[in-house]
Amino acid sequence: MNRKPLIIVTAGDPGGIGPEITASAVAFPALRRACAVAVIGCRRA
Numbered sequence: 208m209n210r211k212p213l214i215i216v217t218a219g220d221p222g223g224i225g226p227e228i229t230a231s232a233v234a235f236p237a238l239r240r241a242c243a244v245a246v247i248g249c250r251r252a
Contacts, residue, residue, distance in 0.1 A: 215245045
């Protein structure tokens with residue numbers, strides 16, 4: 208069984224552009240085929 212590598216990404220400043228860029232990148236199909244992605248960020252944002 209081949210597991211995909213896990214990539215953990217921080218969402219950045221909740222008031223900045225980071226969360227939007229992170230969401231766009233995570234939605235990119237080639238990235239999702241190549242690895243498992245986890246996003247870490249502020250829950251209250």
